[in-house]
Amino acid sequence: MKNVKIVIGANFGDEGKGLLTDYFCSAFPTREKVLNVRFNGGAQAGHTVVKADGRRHVFSHFGSGSFNENNLTYLSSYFILNPMLFVKEYKVLESKGVVPRVYIHKDCLVTFPGDVMINQMVEAHRDKNRHGSCGVGIYETIKRTSNHQKTTIGYIQENFDQLAKMIAGTIQLYVPQRLDELNTELTDSEWELIRNETITENYIYDLGFMLQHTEIVDNDIIKEYDNIVFEGAQGLLLDADNIEYYPHLTPSNTGIKNAIDILSGVDACDLSICYVTRSYFTRHGAGLFKTECDSTDLKPAGLRDKTNQTNAYQGNFKYGYFDVAAFQHSVEKDLGFLNRTAAVELAVTHLDETDGYLILDSEKLEVADLLKIMNLHAGYTSYGEKAEDIQGTVLCHQYAARHQY
Template identity: 40%
Template sequence: MDKRRIATAVIGAAWGDEGKGLLTDAFSTSSTVVIRHNSGAQAGHTVQTDDGRRHVFHHFGSGTFKGATTYLSQFFVCNPIAFGAEKRALAEITNAPPVVYAHPDSLATTPWDMMINQIVEEARGSARHGSCGMGFNETIQRSKHPELTITVRNIAQMASIELCGYLERIRDDYVPARLKALGVTPSRTWQERLASPKNVSVFLDACADFLGAVGIAYGGKDSVFDASDNFVFEGAQGLLLDAERGAFPYVTNSRTGLTNIITLVREIGLDNLQVVHATRAYATRHGAGPFPREVAGLRYEDKTNVPNEWQGTLRFGESDADLLSEVIHLDYKDQSLSGIEIKQRLAVTCMDQVGPSISFWQNAARKSVGHADFLDCLRQRSGIQDIITSHGPTRSTLSY
């Protein structure tokens, strides 16, 4: 295999919001394929350029401003309605339409998946799980029924009338059964929204728009990958929200670490992988769930994670070097990496937001040290010597 083919994995090492968009942008060029290997449109990765452009990426890879191609893998859940809204927003700040491909087995979210998600989360009241309300998990749950599964392939191959029949079965049969199984009775307002015939037409229009902007391609050694010598696997959420590691039910129904990446690396035929586990200089968590080092009243500026009705206000805390090292170690330990040359790196973002002394936890004790000593502590505790730091919102503020 040609060693000039470079692959980088950008993985959140906490509860998300670690700066994955910034790092993906930094590792991308015009010849890069950014591969979305997990999650769906609920992910929000911010990229800001030195010329003032700013976008929160949901479907499109965070290398889009650099002209990178986006590939939505079989592990990514597409949302045609959200895709269209993002495409229109990007059209105002990009010079050319982004190039996007999707695997035909990628699942598709319908309006009812989003509405069920919101109805159930709303019904939980103060016991909410912290969902984004975008229907990601509901799409996966519905797709456990083969006769109700909708993929990118289905959207492309079905005539509108056939797809319409699928949607009507979802609306008329699946939705009531699903809500009953969840023990939730929707309000009259929600019942009217669920039954609205506009949902079908809106989704069909969104699917047509999606197909007009997205090429369909299998992974592996497909020509989409043959033409590139640079790949960035852009992760969503973080290791502490992983479906098999996080504190249930406050998790995402997704593998957030290396698991899907290694599968895709082998499919493409790559034999080297730079792995960048990312964290902030402090800790954050958006949504409900355990947050060991949360500090009441602590606040940092964050323009992306504004308070919303589903996840509430972004929570802040202090970094925990023990927890960080543990989850990174487990991410590597869980994988079969034979035949793949791994380069380990750590990224610490938002260094500009903390003062000259950083408070964090190591060996279950609270410490306050200068920036250089903080980074040395992370090196010692994690065993990863190569650390990237960010000192602002753009790629030009990164130090390697």
């Protein structure tokens, strides 16, 4: 029977999904292949993994289990490709001793250079009213492929010699229309950048590189592997359908919905779902943040995140108290998409920063107490940034069977 794990961030992202994904991928014997599936979002995800030998990487286009030699990445049809960032990250991983092995679903959407530039330029023109985008063109890719030309990787592979014409047509016909919709007038220098032929030439090289270093497949690839780890991106509170936080959301389903759909062709598997949270909340980007506080309210000396730095599009990395009600509601809502038996688990990270407690607005909460609130029997706790710092590996099959999850 297949062993399947789904890793889901339960908050606004940055919960520790990369850490837990690496931990689960590392748990399989090295002689057994592990398929690490990315099933939402795209290059805007940044999942940090630190290995015992000191190697550190923020995974974006590749599965966070990629430091393990038996790991293969599968970018499912829900993943949005960015060839420019793919090549850059591929070469960085090579320098760290990793030669990624990657499957790409033929229906993956592909970001064009114009998608990224529209995203960044429009955000800059919004000034103080920015949406908090990561600036890599995810939403603009979805809009263009919905309204102009649906460029999937499979289509581009079959029509690679027409790629330059596709991009030129987009710049000529679609970009002006999209900028009108966004009520944005670009400067001459911005238009010059969008029309820059060297950028197009470099992009075509990058896309060719990506095709040469990956294998285009369909969902049947799932059937070929017995060990599968699904790696979610962003968090449940940023789900595209979470209207309470509109419009500062990510344009994808961040919970189990996509993963369960990918598994629809698998008759039986030993499935467990792990919801990940820090011992406090964080948010990078604009939008509602009910429990926002200063990091010194969580730890007297303050906190500093190594991965999430202040940038031009998302702004400052923000901290907040742990919100039990929001956490419980988002997890229970997400489990509504579950249509087969599964164990449900909890993982709490960054406990080394908060003396082993979850930090609420007016009190501290032990992990055991949160497990009781969630009606879970066991979970995982992390007191550091490496897989070796994680404790607790008991699965929750009794809970799953009793509730028919």
